[in-house]
Amino acid sequence: MPPMKAPRLDAKDWRILHELDRDAAQPLARIAKKLHVGRDVLHYRVKRLEEQGIIKKYITVIDFAKVGYLMGALYLKFRHEAPEMVKEIIEYYKQQKEVWWLLDMEGEFDLAFGWFATNISALRDSQRKLMEKYRKHVQDFKFRFYNKFYHFRKNYLSPGGVFSSDYKVIQANVQKITDETDDRILRILSENARMGYVEIANRLGLTAAQVHYRMKKLKEQKVILGSKALLDLKKIGYEWYKLDIYLDDYSVYDELLKFVSSHPNVIYAYDAFGGADLELDIEVRNYEEFKKLEDTIKSKFADAIEKTDFIIFTKEHKLMYFPA
Numbered sequence: 001m002p003p004m005k006a007p008r009l010d011a012k013d014w015r016i017l018h019e020l021d022r023d024a025a026q027p028l029a030r031i032a033k034k035l036h037v038g039r040d041v042l043h044y045r046v047k048r049l050e051e052q053g054i055i056k057k058y059i060t061v062i063d064f065a066k067v068g069y070l071m072g073a074l075y076l077k078f079r080h081e082a083p084e085m086v087k088e089i090i091e092y093y094k095q096q097k098e099v100w101w102l103l104d105m106e107g108e109f110d111l112a113f114g115w116f117a118t119n120i121s122a123l124r125d126s127q128r129k130l131m132e133k134y135r136k137h138v139q140d141f142k143f144r145f146y147n148k149f150y151h152f153r154k155n156y157l158s159p160g161g162v163f164s165s166d167y168k169v170i171q172a173n174v175q176k177i178t179d180e181t182d183d184r185i186l187r188i189l190s191e192n193a194r195m196g197y198v199e200i201a202n203r204l205g206l207t208a209a210q211v212h213y214r215m216k217k218l219k220e221q222k223v224i225l226g227s228k229a230l231l232d233l234k235k236i237g238y239e240w241y242k243l244d245i246y247l248d249d250y251s252v253y254d255e256l257l258k259f260v261s262s263h264p265n266v267i268y269a270y271d272a273f274g275g276a277d278l279e280l281d282i283e284v285r286n287y288e289e290f291k292k293l294e295d296t297i298k299s300k301f302a303d304a305i306e307k308t309d310f311i312i313f314t315k316e317h318k319l320m321y322f323p324a
Helices: 011-022 028-035 039-051 083-094 120-132 179-190 197-203 206-221 250-262 287-300
Strands: 055-062 071-076 098-106 112-115 138-151 167-171 222-233 239-247 266-273 278-284 305-319
Touching: 011 039, 011 222, 028 039, 039 055, 039 112, 055 112, 055 179, 055 305, 071 083, 083 305, 098 206, 112 120, 112 197, 120 138, 120 266, 167 222, 167 250, 179 197, 179 239, 179 287, 197 206, 222 250, 239 250, 239 287, 250 266, 250 278, 250 287, 278 287, 287 305
Parallel strands: none
Antiparallel strands: 055 222, 071 112, 071 138, 098 112, 098 305, 138 167, 138 266, 239 278, 239 305, 266 278
8 A cells, every 4th residue: 555645734733733833722613723723623623633543532641740740761673573573562652651652763772762760869869660570671871861851842843943942841850749639630631631620520530620620720820831732733734853962062052952942843851860961852844954953953062062873753642741
């Protein structure tokens, strides 16, 4: 069978994706008004994007440090395992509640995931636990801990190239400020950012007013940082690269971060220890676009960068900002 062609998107589709990246929880009627289309038309278009698999789900971005967690990352290289075994390994890790991000990758490693723990010691113990079951199938691995995790807008979706400098940052400064009821609400929202107060209330045995009050407070406390649509990049014609930057001169760090945050295709940045000095996640149409951006960064900071490495993420199996 020949490969399926990516669905064709028109200007309104791109604007819808832009709006849902900016705020996935906003009423569709509000988006319809912004786009000057009828509500029924907007609902139809969003439903079509969902049915085509372009929009996979709607996720809530949660500051997991404020609910008591640190984040680590682990990369695995398999020992040329059969596809059935790799599938089994992926399914196993998808079911582990501490695993919040799980991706296929090409290059030096085959699988990457992020995982939660309550402190550094627990993070290390959790990493060992995650390795126990399938260690014999792993040829090589590396792990790192994240100090800061920056979220930028997908500004490449923006109509007319309008750039939003708004971004969110999660810091490894664990200070749990939520209670059990807050956590129950966040667990639901982490799976569906568009779920309404009444449905959440019914699931939890609360009133809609109670849910509304708690969600408002969680936003004011910046526990809930926002929401976005999780997209299938291949279906919109994009690829996902990670660029690792190693520095000789740390004095340029803040300038470098500011520079990359102004690029529409940089969607995440990580301040890590145990790996590169700065990691960037980049969504572009092809390798040529990625290489152009990499060369631009290396040229501007030529005297400060020791080296760069990159990998390609090919499939996102799981993304959830709360253990579930």
